[in-house]
Amino acid sequence: MIEVKNLTQTYKSGKGVFDLNFNIEEGEVFGYLGPNGAGKTTTIRNILGFANADEGIVTINGKNARLERATLQEIIGYIPGEMAFFQGLTGKQFLDFIGNMRELKDKTKRQDLVERFELDTSSPIKKMSKGMKQKLGIIAAFMHDPKILILDEPTSGLDPLMQNIFLELLLEEKKAGKTILMSSHIIEEVEKVCDRAGMIRDGRIITIEDFSGDTKKVEDIFDVTLQKPNDDILKENLKIKHLENAKYQISVKDNYKEFFLTLAKYDVIQVTSKKQSIEDIFMKYYSKEENHE
Amino acid sequence: MSKYLFLFNLKSNKILIISFTLILTMYSSIATGMYNPTSVEAINSMLDLLPEGFAKAMNFMGFGEDLTTYISHYLYGFIFFIFPMIFIILVGNKVLSKHVDSGSMAYLLTTPHSRIKIATTQAIFLILSTCFVVLFNTILIILMSVALFPGDLDILNFIMLNVTTLSVLLFVSSITYLFSSLFDESSKALSFSSLFAVVFFMANAIKNIDERLEFLKYITPFSLVDIDRILDGGAFSYIASSIMLFVSAVIYYIAIIIFDRRSLAV
Numbered sequence: 001m002i003e004v005k006n007l008t009q010t011y012k013s014g015k016g017v018f019d020l021n022f023n024i025e026e027g028e029v030f031g032y033l034g035p036n037g038a039g040k041t042t043t044i045r046n047i048l049g050f051a052n053a054d055e056g057i058v059t060i061n062g063k064n065a066r067l068e069r070a071t072l073q074e075i076i077g078y079i080p081g082e083m084a085f086f087q088g089l090t091g092k093q094f095l096d097f098i099g100n101m102r103e104l105k106d107k108t109k110r111q112d113l114v115e116r117f118e119l120d121t122s123s124p125i126k127k128m129s130k131g132m133k134q135k136l137g138i139i140a141a142f143m144h145d146p147k148i149l150i151l152d153e154p155t156s157g158l159d160p161l162m163q164n165i166f167l168e169l170l171l172e173e174k175k176a177g178k179t180i181l182m183s184s185h186i187i188e189e190v191e192k193v194c195d196r197a198g199m200i201r202d203g204r205i206i207t208i209e210d211f212s213g214d215t216k217k218v219e220d221i222f223d224v225t226l227q228k229p230n231d232d233i234l235k236e237n238l239k240i241k242h243l244e245n246a247k248y249q250i251s252v253k254d255n256y257k258e259f260f261l262t263l264a265k266y267d268v269i270q271v272t273s274k275k276q277s278i279e280d281i282f283m284k285y286y287s288k289e290e291n292h293e
Numbered sequence: 294m295s296k297y298l299f300l301f302n303l304k305s306n307k308i309l310i311i312s313f314t315l316i317l318t319m320y321s322s323i324a325t326g327m328y329n330p331t332s333v334e335a336i337n338s339m340l341d342l343l344p345e346g347f348a349k350a351m352n353f354m355g356f357g358e359d360l361t362t363y364i365s366h367y368l369y370g371f372i373f374f375i376f377p378m379i380f381i382i383l384v385g386n387k388v389l390s391k392h393v394d395s396g397s398m399a400y401l402l403t404t405p406h407s408r409i410k411i412a413t414t415q416a417i418f419l420i421l422s423t424c425f426v427v428l429f430n431t432i433l434i435i436l437m438s439v440a441l442f443p444g445d446l447d448i449l450n451f452i453m454l455n456v457t458t459l460s461v462l463l464f465v466s467s468i469t470y471l472f473s474s475l476f477d478e479s480s481k482a483l484s485f486s487s488l489f490a491v492v493f494f495m496a497n498a499i500k501n502i503d504e505r506l507e508f509l510k511y512i513t514p515f516s517l518v519d520i521d522r523i524l525d526g527g528a529f530s531y532i533a534s535s536i537m538l539f540v541s542a543v544i545y546y547i548a549i550i551i552f553d554r555r556s557l558a559v
Contacts, residue, residue, distance in 0.1 A: 045559075049402075050559055051556045051557060052555070052556035069402065069408075071405065073404060073405040078399070080396065080400075084397045084399065084400075085400070086301070086305065086400070088305055097301055098403075
C-alpha cells in the first residue's frame with residue numbers, strides 16, 4: 001500500500017535519509033524506530049508528500065505521494081511529531097476547522113475520541129498542556145476514520161494511562177484493517193502493536209524486524225539485588241552481568257522458567273525491570289553486524 | 294479557493310483589519326471634516342514657512358486650492374502609503390510564511406486541498422483585505438465630502454487616485470506574498486518585505502528633495518501616485534494602475550507556483 005523506493009533527501013547539514021526502501025502492506029502496522037535525528041520525520045514528510053525528495057519516490061496505492069497529495073489526504077490521518085496548532089483557537093474551534101476543511105459531516109468518531117481521551121475541547125489551545133495538545137492532535141488525525149494512519153511519535157507527552165488508551169485505540173484500528181506507520185523511540189510500544197518495524201539510524205535503515213510471530217525479539221532486562229553479594233549467580237545458565245555490590249543485571253528472552261528457578265535459589269530482596277533504550281537495541285544490532293564482518 | 298480557509302483567515306486577522314481600517318478612518322475623517330477653504334489658505338501659508346526639503350520629503354507641497362487636491366495631498370503622499378503597507382507586511386507574512394515556520398502548515402496540508410488551492414486562497418485573502426482597508430476609506434471620504442461639501446469633490450479623479458494608490462499597494466502585497474511563499478522562516482520573509490517597503494517609501498520621500506535624487510522615482514512604484522497628474526484627469530492613472538495590476542498578478546502567480554513546487558519541512 002505504501003511503497004518507499006530509493007528515497008534520498010539530503011539537507012544542507014549533511015543529514016537526511018539515504019536510499020530508503022521498504023513497503024507497508026495494507027492492514028499492516030509498521031513501526032519506525034530510531035533515535036532523534038535519525039531521519040524518521042524526513043521519511044514521514046516524504047510519505048505525506050510535503051517534501052521533495054532528491055531521488056526516489058513514495059507511492060501510496062500506486063499514486064505519487066508528492067504529486068497527488070491532495071487526493072491521498074482524503075484517506076490519511078497524520079499526527080505530527082511537533083504539535084503546532086493555529087494561534088488563537090480553542091480545541092473545539094480547531095477540530096471544527098479541520099473537520100470543515102475535510103468536509104467531515106459525521107462527528108461520532110470525534111465525539112467518541114474526545115470522551116475517550118477525556119479532553120476538554122473548550123479551552124484555548126494556548127493554555128493546553130503538552131499532553132492535552134497531543135490528545136487534540138490524535139483526535140484530529142483519527143476523527144475522519146482514515147484508512148492510513150501516519151503517526152510521528154504519537155505517545156510523546158502522554159501520561160502512562162493515556163499511552164495505554166492510545167495503544168488500545170491503535171490495536172482497534174489495526175483490527176479494523178487500517179494501515180499504520182508509527183514512528184517511535186520506545187521499543188516496547190512498537191513491539192506491542194507493530195507487525196514489523198524498520199530501524200533507522202543516520203538516515204539509513206539498518207534492519208526490518210518482524211514482530212508478528214510468537215518468538216520474542218526483544219530481551220527484558222532486570223536488575224536483581226541480593227541480600228549480600230554472591231558471585232555464584234554469575235555461573236548460572238543465564239545472561240548475567242555484575243553491576244555493583246549485590247546488584248546483578250539479568251537479560252531474559254523466553255527463558256522465564258529458568259529465570260525464576262534460578263532466582264528461587266538466592267536471597268533476592270529486589271527485582272526491578274529496566275526499560276531498554278533505543279540505543280541499547282541499536283548497539284545489539286551493531287554488534288551483530290560487526291560479528292558478521 | 295477554500296471557503297473555510299478564507300473564513301479562518303478572516304477570523305485570525307480581524308483585529309489587524311479593524312485596527313488598520315480605523316487608523317485610516319481617523320485620518321480620513323479628520324482630513325475631510327477639517328476642510329475649510331479659508332483654513333486651507335492658512336495651512337498653505339504655514340507650509341511656506343517650512344524648509345523646502347522637509348516639506349518635499351513629507352509630500353506637503355501645498356494642499357491645493359480645493360477639496361479634492363486638499364484631501365489628496367493630505368492623505369495620499371504619506372498616510373495612505375505607510376499604514377496599508379504595514380498592514381500588508383503583517384498579514385502577508387501571516388498567510389503563508391508563519392504557518393510554515395510554526396509548523397501549522399502541516400495541518401493545512403493534511404486536508405485534501407492542493408497547495409495551489411491553499412496558496413491561492415491565501416493570496417486572495419491578502420488582496421481582498423488590502424482592498425477593504427483602502428476602499429472602505431475611499432468610500433467614507435466620498436460620502437463625507439458629498440454630505441459636508443456637496444459638489445466640491447471631483448469624484449471620478451479622486452476614485453482614480455485611489456485606484457492607482459491601491460494598485461501600487463497591491464504590487465507591494467505581491468512582493469510581500471512572494472517572500473512569504475519563499476522562506477521557511479517567517480522572520481526572513483518579514484525582513485525582506487520590510488526592506489523593500491522601506492526602500493520604496495524612502496525613495497519616494499526623498500526623490501523630490503534634490504534634482505540629483507530624481508532618478509529614485511524609477512525604483513519606487515509610489516512615484517506612480519503622482520497626485521497632480523492624476524487629478525488633472527487623462528490616461529496616466531489608467532495606464533499606471535493597469536501596469537501595476539499586471540505586474541502584481543504575474544508576481545502572485547510566480548509565488549503560488551513556487552509554493553506549490555518547493556520542498557516544505559513541516
